[in-house]
Amino acid sequence: MKNKLFEKYFVFSPYFWLVLFFFIPLAIIFKISVSVSEWGMPPYQDIFLFDNGFEINTTFENYIYIFSDYYYIGSFVNSLILALISTFCCLLIGFPLAFYIATSNIRLRNILLVLVVIPFWSSFLLRVYAWKIILQNNGILNVILLNLGITSEPLQLLYNQYAVIMGIVYTYLPLMILPLYGYLNKFDLNLIEASKDLGLNRIKTFFKVILPLSVPGIVAGSLLVFIPVVGEFIIPEMLGGSDRLYYGKILWEEFFVNRNWPGASALAFSGIIILVLPIVIFQILYSRWSQKNEI
Amino acid sequence: MDNNFLVIENISKSFGDNKVLENINLNISKSEFFGLLGSSGSGKTTLLRILGGFEKPDTGRVILDGTDITNLEPFDRPLNYMFQSYALFPHLNVFNNLAFGIKENFTQKEIEINVRNIAELLSIEHLLNRRIKQLSGGEQQRVALGRCLIKKPKLLLLDEPLAALDKKLRSKTQLELTTLQKKLKITFVFVTHDQEEAMSLSDRMAIMKNGLILECSSPEEIYENPKSLYTANFIGIANIIEIYKKDENFYSDDLDINFKLNKELKKTQTKILLRPEKIKIQSINNLKTSLFNSFSGEILEKSYLGSFTRYEIKINKTIISVLDQNFNSNSNYNFPKGEKVICSWESESIKILED
Numbered sequence: 001m002k003n004k005l006f007e008k009y010f011v012f013s014p015y016f017w018l019v020l021f022f023f024i025p026l027a028i029i030f031k032i033s034v035s036v037s038e039w040g041m042p043p044y045q046d047i048f049l050f051d052n053g054f055e056i057n058t059t060f061e062n063y064i065y066i067f068s069d070y071y072y073i074g075s076f077v078n079s080l081i082l083a084l085i086s087t088f089c090c091l092l093i094g095f096p097l098a099f100y101i102a103t104s105n106i107r108l109r110n111i112l113l114v115l116v117v118i119p120f121w122s123s124f125l126l127r128v129y130a131w132k133i134i135l136q137n138n139g140i141l142n143v144i145l146l147n148l149g150i151t152s153e154p155l156q157l158l159y160n161q162y163a164v165i166m167g168i169v170y171t172y173l174p175l176m177i178l179p180l181y182g183y184l185n186k187f188d189l190n191l192i193e194a195s196k197d198l199g200l201n202r203i204k205t206f207f208k209v210i211l212p213l214s215v216p217g218i219v220a221g222s223l224l225v226f227i228p229v230v231g232e233f234i235i236p237e238m239l240g241g242s243d244r245l246y247y248g249k250i251l252w253e254e255f256f257v258n259r260n261w262p263g264a265s266a267l268a269f270s271g272i273i274i275l276v277l278p279i280v281i282f283q284i285l286y287s288r289w290s291q292k293n294e295i
Numbered sequence: 296m297d298n299n300f301l302v303i304e305n306i307s308k309s310f311g312d313n314k315v316l317e318n319i320n321l322n323i324s325k326s327e328f329f330g331l332l333g334s335s336g337s338g339k340t341t342l343l344r345i346l347g348g349f350e351k352p353d354t355g356r357v358i359l360d361g362t363d364i365t366n367l368e369p370f371d372r373p374l375n376y377m378f379q380s381y382a383l384f385p386h387l388n389v390f391n392n393l394a395f396g397i398k399e400n401f402t403q404k405e406i407e408i409n410v411r412n413i414a415e416l417l418s419i420e421h422l423l424n425r426r427i428k429q430l431s432g433g434e435q436q437r438v439a440l441g442r443c444l445i446k447k448p449k450l451l452l453l454d455e456p457l458a459a460l461d462k463k464l465r466s467k468t469q470l471e472l473t474t475l476q477k478k479l480k481i482t483f484v485f486v487t488h489d490q491e492e493a494m495s496l497s498d499r500m501a502i503m504k505n506g507l508i509l510e511c512s513s514p515e516e517i518y519e520n521p522k523s524l525y526t527a528n529f530i531g532i533a534n535i536i537e538i539y540k541k542d543e544n545f546y547s548d549d550l551d552i553n554f555k556l557n558k559e560l561k562k563t564q565t566k567i568l569l570r571p572e573k574i575k576i577q578s579i580n581n582l583k584t585s586l587f588n589s590f591s592g593e594i595l596e597k598s599y600l601g602s603f604t605r606y607e608i609k610i611n612k613t614i615i616s617v618l619d620q621n622f623n624s625n626s627n628y629n630f631p632k633g634e635k636v637i638c639s640w641e642s643e644s645i646k647i648l649e650d
Contacts, residue, residue: 190382193349196369197376198396198446208395212386 026272033265034058044262062266072250072267076274079247082161082236083229086168087176090225091218093169094176098217099210101177102184113181116174124171128238131167132158135239159241167235172228176221183217219286223279230275247271299358300325300482301346301450306355308341308506315341317506319355323499326480328473332493333503334529339486342503343452346484347376360449374450375443379458381435383427389414389438390423396446413445416475433464444479453485457492469495490530494518502526518570522649527568532605534571534615535648539564544587549613555587557642566648572618573644576606579635589639594632606630608638 035044036059049055066072101112119127134140135157142154157163191213195205233248240246251271255264301323308316316338323329331339344350346357348369356365364372375396383392393410401409414420417437422430430438436459443451456472457465473496476483487493493500494514501511502525509523521527527535538545538554540563545554554567579591592610606617617638630636 188380188382190378190380191384193347193369193376194378194382194384195395197347197372198442199370199399200396201368201370204399209384213384 026269029265029269032261033062033269034060035262037062037260037262042261043259062262063270065263066267066270071245075245075250076247076271078244079230079232082164082168082232082246083226086165086172086229087222087226089165089169090173090176091222094173094180094221095214095218098177098180098184101181102187103189116177116181120174125234127171128167128235131163131170132238135163158239161240161244163239164236164244167239168229168232171235172225175224175228179220179224180214180217183220184214187213216290227275227279231271298322298324300327300360301484302356302358303342303346304356304358306342306345306352306357308338308345308350308352315506316345316352319506319508321501321508321511323482323484325360325482326476328476328483328496328498329485330493330497330500331484331486331503332488332490332497332500332529334488336505337503338506339488339503340454343376343454343484343486346450347374347452348372349376373448374452375446375448376452377439377443377454377456379455381439381459383435383438383442385427387427388423389419389425389427389430392427392438393423393441393445395442409445413441416444417441432459432461433468436460436468440475444481448481450482450484453483455487456485458487458489465492472496494530502529520646521568524566524648527646527648532571532616532618534569534574536567536569536613537564538567549611550590550615551611552590553587554645555642556645556647558647560647568646568648569615569640569644570646571605571616572603572620574615574617574638574640576608576617576619576630577637577639578630579637588642588645589637591635591637594630594634594636597630597632604630606636608636610638 031047032044035047036057037044045057047056047058049057097116101109101116104112132139136142137154137156137158139157141157142151145151145155146153187210191209192205195209196202200208231248231251232246233252236244236246236249247267251264251267254260254267258264299322301321303319303321303323306316306319307314319338319342331342333339341350345352348364348367348371352365356363358364359372359374364374369376384395387395390410393413394406397406397409410423411420414423417440419434419437419441422434422438427435427438436456440456457468460468469492472483485496487496497514499511499513500517502509502517504525510517510521510526517526518530521530524535527533536547536550536554538547540546540560541553545556545560546552547554590610592608592615594606595609595614596607598605601621603618603620606619608615608617615638
């Protein structure tokens with residue numbers, strides 16, 4: 001009996017974790033997002049007032065405020081586009097790599113997997129900073145280009161959206177490769193040979209056999225990259241320029257610079273809903289689809 | 296008959312230091328059902344994969360119907376390969392698996408007709424809308440076969456075509472496969488480690504060992520007149536006896552008896568093969584041992600196999616296997632253990648092994 005209880009507790013402990021560190025903070029954010037802002041500490045009013053009996057003191061002003069200003073919506077759209085492009089680039093680079101790793105012999109496979117994971121052992125900040133050093137005007141890349149005579153003056157490689165995309169792809173690539181590898185690892189290579197045997201060349205085999213059978217891995221890897229990139233703050237901040245504003249940056253400013261906690265909370269909460277709802281719907285549809293297709 | 300439909304010429308292949316195939320030469324006729332038999336590691340699957348185009352040989356050529364296909368990609372070869380695991384596409388249903396190889400060059404209507412025809416031929420019409428996971432092993436085997444045959448290949452390669460089936464289904468499918476092959480007149484080359492399967496399917500078969508072809512002949516010839524010790528042991532049950540010339544006759548130390556051969560032998564010492572079903576077993580009361588080609592021994596072990604009884608008979612220090620057909624109820628199938636019996640054989644049944 002005691003053991004049963006322990007088992008139950010053990011099995012459900014991830015849910016406790018989720019409730020404690022996800023749903024409760026989310027509820028708090030929602031609470032702040034509907035409260036009235038004021039100067040003070042904390043910079044918002046309580047939502048339950050007991051001054052003259054019981055009174056609920058909420059407002060949707062914050063939501064109206066952020067949705068009526070293109071500054072916020074635009075930055076969110078920028079982040080979505082950034083995440084889409086980065087995810088696609090990660091997929092483009094990650095898929096052949098993952099496939100190569102999954103189909104190479106066991107010794108090479110282990111070495112390659114370690115190489116994929118190794119960057120995680122150093123600080124994320126340091127790695128992004130290293131790119132700054134590589135890309136800056138008197139950085140390694142420009143020095144090489146100048147010495148080779150390819151360019152006559154240093155290129156402005158840093159502080160634009162391409163640097164941001166590059167930094168994100170570099171940082172998030174393992175998150176794409178690992179789930180893809182996990183899936184492709186189980187891929188029956190005979191299927192590729194069978195397809196070729198039945199007359200399909202390499203390209204057709206890729207689109208008719210390899211790609212459709214890799215969908216679950218592609219979905220897992222893409223979600224793992226896409227979701228965190230939307231809220232990514234540090235990489236655009238360090239490598240990006242001022243020409244383009246991203247969601248993470250706006251959130252930071254709203255919270256720490258403008259001290260508009262209700263506004264920032266409304267922004268955060270809307271972001272989560274806008275991101276999570278489509279993904280939940282997608283997951284439901286997708287699991288139905290894959291059940292039907294038995295992949 | 297066109298003896299040079301498929302010509303395999305001087306094929307060698309190594310993986311690193313490991314020599315898998317050494318100088319393989321084979322000629323296979325049109326419409327022949329040809330078996331490659333060998334234990335694992337004999338190189339048989341590598342040879343089949345070279346024919347399929349999945350491996351490139353280090354040396355040698357493969358010529359199919361007059362065309363050198365050695366350097367063609369699998370998708371350019373006019374042949375098909377049936378995988379041991381069947382390699383059916385799990386994301387497609389049976390219809391689309393069958394249609395997979397013809398979708399490119401045919402109209403929707405032609406595809407429909409071709410798939411129906413092949414499904415009818417293999418009696419899988421009722422399965423066309425099923426998914427691969429919903430099929431039994433036997434049904435999957437048919438779909439895999441159909442997926443190849445729909446392309447009307449000049450040559451069909453089959454890797455252990457029946458290995459994944461249970462025993463009962465296997466013998467039924469064996470029969471169907473031979474009937475189908477004779478009907479379609481497509482050249483079949485298959486690989487197996489199962490000697491019974493090789494014997495029952497093949498018109499001719501090759502015995503492979505360590506990357507070499509030891510023998511290549513009809514199943515009857517290989518069973519009755521094997522050239523090598525390995526083949527004799529590999530196919531069926533074999534009593535191998537070492538004999539040497541003593542006076543005018545040949546004598547075996549192990550059995551302490553004389554052998555009379557029906558042909559001249561130049562060597563003074565050799566190994567001979569005596570198949571267990573060629574040995575006649577009789578009660579000791581009926582007969583005395585003759586001078587040649589017979590011995591008396593004691594039944595050590597017997598196993599009743601229905602149509603046959605297998606006896607292990609001890610003579611001196613050697614044990615000889617004998618298969619005795621159970622003709623009728625008062626036949627001699629019920630020799631008890633420990634009984635002394637007389638075994639004898641015709642001198643034609645003694646096969647001299649070359650090495």
